[in-house]
Amino acid sequence: MRYTYILLKLIAKQFYIQNxxxxxxxxxxxxxxxxxxxxxxxxxxxAQSPALxxxxxxxxxxxxxxxxxxxxxxxxxxENLWVRNIIFFKAKQQWIMLIITQIVLNAPIIAYAGFISIxxxxxxxWSNLAMxxxxxxxxxxxxxxxxxxxxxxxxxxxxxxxxKVRANRLIATPVWLWSLNSLLHNRSFLYLITKTLSxxxxxxxxxxxNASVYDWRWLSIGVILxxxxxxxxxxxxxxxxxxxxxxxxxxxxSGLERTFIQWNSLLLLILPEGFVFIKYFPxxxxxxxxxxxxxxxxxxxxxxxxxxxxLSPEADNNLKKYFFFAIILFLLCLFGxxxxxxxxxxxxxxxxxxxxxxxxxxx
Amino acid sequence: xxxxxxxxxxxxxxxxxxxxxxxxxxxxHLIQGSNGSGKTTLFKSIAGMLKFDGEIALxxxxxxxxxxxxxxxxxxxxxxxxxxxxxxTAHDLISFVAKAKKASKQQVNSLIEALNLDSxxxxxxxxxxxxxxKKTSLLLGFLGHPRVILLDEPFTTIDAxxxxxxxxxxxxxxxxxxxLISTHQDLKQIPVNFKSTFxxxxxxxxIRS
Numbered sequence: 242m243r244y245t246y247i248l249l250k251l252i253a254k255q256f257y258i259q260n261x262x263x264x265x266x267x268x269x270x271x272x273x274x275x276x277x278x279x280x281x282x283x284x285x286x287x288a289q290s291p292a293l294x295x296x297x298x299x300x301x302x303x304x305x306x307x308x309x310x311x312x313x314x315x316x317x318x319x320e321n322l323w324v325r326n327i328i329f330f331k332a333k334q335q336w337i338m339l340i341i342t343q344i345v346l347n348a349p350i351i352a353y354a355g356f357i358s359i360x361x362x363x364x365x366x367w368s369n370l371a372m373x374x375x376x377x378x379x380x381x382x383x384x385x386x387x388x389x390x391x392x393x394x395x396x397x398x399x400x401x402x403x404x405k406v407r408a409n410r411l412i413a414t415p416v417w418l419w420s421l422n423s424l425l426h427n428r429s430f431l432y433l434i435t436k437t438l439s440x441x442x443x444x445x446x447x448x449x450x451n452a453s454v455y456d457w458r459w460l461s462i463g464v465i466l467x468x469x470x471x472x473x474x475x476x477x478x479x480x481x482x483x484x485x486x487x488x489x490x491x492x493x494x495s496g497l498e499r500t501f502i503q504w505n506s507l508l509l510l511i512l513p514e515g516f517v518f519i520k521y522f523p524x525x526x527x528x529x530x531x532x533x534x535x536x537x538x539x540x541x542x543x544x545x546x547x548x549x550x551x552l553s554p555e556a557d558n559n560l561k562k563y564f565f566f567a568i569i570l571f572l573l574c575l576f577g578x579x580x581x582x583x584x585x586x587x588x589x590x591x592x593x594x595x596x597x598x599x600x601x602x603x604x
Numbered sequence: 605x606x607x608x609x610x611x612x613x614x615x616x617x618x619x620x621x622x623x624x625x626x627x628x629x630x631x632x633h634l635i636q637g638s639n640g641s642g643k644t645t646l647f648k649s650i651a652g653m654l655k656f657d658g659e660i661a662l663x664x665x666x667x668x669x670x671x672x673x674x675x676x677x678x679x680x681x682x683x684x685x686x687x688x689x690x691x692x693t694a695h696d697l698i699s700f701v702a703k704a705k706k707a708s709k710q711q712v713n714s715l716i717e718a719l720n721l722d723s724x725x726x727x728x729x730x731x732x733x734x735x736x737x738k739k740t741s742l743l744l745g746f747l748g749h750p751r752v753i754l755l756d757e758p759f760t761t762i763d764a765x766x767x768x769x770x771x772x773x774x775x776x777x778x779x780x781x782x783x784l785i786s787t788h789q790d791l792k793q794i795p796v797n798f799k800s801t802f803x804x805x806x807x808x809x810x811i812r813s
Binding site: 243244247250251319320321322323324326327328329330393394395396 | 652653654655672673676677683687688689691692696697699700701703704705706744
């Protein structure tokens with residue numbers, strides 16, 4: 242038990258400390274915005290609808306992914322090399338220690354799943370209960386298999402990095418691909434996960450869209466979500482320009498020219514979503530809406546990028562700020578402000594920040 | 605006892621180290637080389653912490669590639685600049701690693717006494733000096749029944765008494781253990797006898813007479 246406690250202190254406690262901001266936000270929204278009756282109504286709806294339960298499971302999976310990634314980083318970090326000795330414990334002990342850690346990490350999911358399962362039992366939705374139970378069991382067991390594999394293997398991966406370097410060498414020559422090249426080379430996993438998530442959301446919104454039921458706001462909300470999901474990659478791009486190519490500052494380029502070099506990388510970044518949007522854009526919607534929403538998405542990404550020039554991407558309270566930013570965009574959308582107008586405002590903000598930021602730096 | 609064959613390690617396209625065949629018998633071996641020559645890379649590869657091409661095996665039977673867990677149980681690595689979670693104590697770390705590596709209580713106590721960890725073992729790591737961190741790391745390295753101990757710059761940051769104790773520990777273990785030790789210090793100041801000296805130069809490991 243003592244060793245499990247050390248592991249909990251090292252991993253679970255640190256996970257909750259590092260993510261305390263987001264947990265507080267959820268608690269705030271959970272307790273502040275929804276009354277007890279609304280919580281029960283929501284849980285009853287989820288209990289009776291496999292589709293809703295499925296969406297909840299997708300949200301939980303995002304959380305699960307974050308926790309697994311945290312553990313993976315923890316066991317590979319330089320200061321935790323000693324914890325890799327866990328692999329020498331007896332297999333049964335390893336499983337117990339790691340499962341307890343994973344259960345503590347998954348505690349919010351398990352607690353809410355327990356709450357929903359009361360209503361599932363009440364409405365005799367046994368298939369939903371089976372789905373929920375299977376998910377909870379797998380979400381606690383599968384990560385252990387993954388962790389044990391990771392703990393037994395060396396930390397670095399020589400072969401994959403060679404492949405990455407080879408692939409990057411092929412595309413790295415033109416300057417306009419540097420940022421994307423760096424992103425693919427250093428954060429390929431993050432790129433794949435983010436793109437999978439954002440494209441998944443985009444496909445879901447365009448597929449579910451029904452012009453006779455929803456107006457343009459439905460797709461606008463989808464576009465806001467897709468753009469906000471890309472914030473992780475936009476942060477990486479910003480860091481690339483700030484840390485990896487600071488010498489660009491000394492090049493004889495105007496603020497406007499520098500701005501366009503950076504914007505180009507954002508255009509490349511959301512190109513995959515662009516293709517998906519063209520392919521899945523509902524046929525019963527006007528083409529004008531497609532153009533409007535594309536500009537809207539671009540303006541959100543650009544303003545996120547520009548905002549890092551004002552706020553440091555490492556600042557502690559950024560998550561809260563960007564969460565409120567997304568909420569404001571949602572509200573503007575819900576109140577019927579056309580995406581073009583929002584895009585125009587965001588675009589003006591972006592251009593002002595970019596140009597003034599570079600002028601200040603050059604001076 | 606420790607054999608390396610067809611070893612090569614690259615970072616990306618940049619080859620760092622290439623060893624065709626090298627055996628390290630039981631005893632102390634000194635590994636030298638300029639900064640960035642690849643000493644730490646070699647140590648990390650032998651410790652099973654870095655991927656590489658080739659084969660590293662213990663007594664020709666326990667292969668790092670084929671049976672990494674069994675191999676790693678017998679190999680300890682002490683880093684040049686060890687780091688530990690600031691909120692844990694040396695006692696937490698030692699008890700965890702001792703349990704994992706099946707070290708007896710007696711061994712733990714004698715190592716604590718030898719390296720003089722008594723005074724700070726229950727303090728959190730954040731209060732440690734670099735010497736205290738080094739002592740903790742060295743103790744973890746000697747726990748269990750290692751057959752290979754890799755000591756990366758073990759003589760830096762420790763006081764004269766600990767240096768003597770460490771030399772004594774090395775001489776106690778050298779009968780059944782391979783020690784690979786890297787250091788930039790003057791060998792006259794180090795009370796350890798080396799069986800052989802190797803020099804990493806131009807990405808090759810060369811023996812020095």
